[in-house]
Amino acid sequence: MFELKPISPEAIPAALAKAERYRFLDEPREAESICRDILRIDAKHPVAVVTLLLAITDQFGRGSEVTLKDARAVLPHLRDEYERAYYSGVICERWAKALLARGIPGYDWFREAMVWYEKAEPLSPEGNDDAILRWNTCARIIMRHAEYRPQPDDMTVEPGFDDEVPLL
Numbered sequence: 001m002f003e004l005k006p007i008s009p010e011a012i013p014a015a016l017a018k019a020e021r022y023r024f025l026d027e028p029r030e031a032e033s034i035c036r037d038i039l040r041i042d043a044k045h046p047v048a049v050v051t052l053l054l055a056i057t058d059q060f061g062r063g064s065e066v067t068l069k070d071a072r073a074v075l076p077h078l079r080d081e082y083e084r085a086y087y088s089g090v091i092c093e094r095w096a097k098a099l100l101a102r103g104i105p106g107y108d109w110f111r112e113a114m115v116w117y118e119k120a121e122p123l124s125p126e127g128n129d130d131a132i133l134r135w136n137t138c139a140r141i142i143m144r145h146a147e148y149r150p151q152p153d154d155m156t157v158e159p160g161f162d163d164e165v166p167l168l
Helices: 010-023 030-042 048-057 069-072 083-100 107-121 130-144 150-154
Strands: none
Touching: 010 030, 010 048, 030 048, 048 069, 048 083, 069 083, 083 107, 083 130, 107 130
16 A cells, blocks of 8 residues: 655664654554664664564553564564573563453463573573563562462473564
8 A cells, every 4th residue: 555665774773762762652653663664774683673572562462453473573583592582581471461461360471481581591691680580570470469370280381482474
């Protein structure tokens, strides 16, 4: 219906700053759109890829048309194994929180996030404890909610999505 207009390569830094600002203003659709414009010009821009993933997950549980599949489609475009594991955890954790906000128990999603964070932990750069911080957040949420108390057979969640899907 419409042919999207490309931005210039010189505009990427300012566009990225706008995308981050839109995320902070709680306008993730705008941030997602800007990131997609950046990625049309520089398909491997590492900050744009991460910002895109976060903008998509910001939309979970908001009546948006984005899905887990949309967020997972970004994973193969991340820089390395650490980022893919860490952001796989972020996707699961944010999905679980969206379910929790709707009153739906999401224990399995929190546990899967924790498995991904455990996988990311030994791969993390020195001085980067983000995976531990996120794991602890999930653990605290589970401990606060009786309906999330682990069952013995729930302790063997295996991480499992590596779909190769284009960003555009």
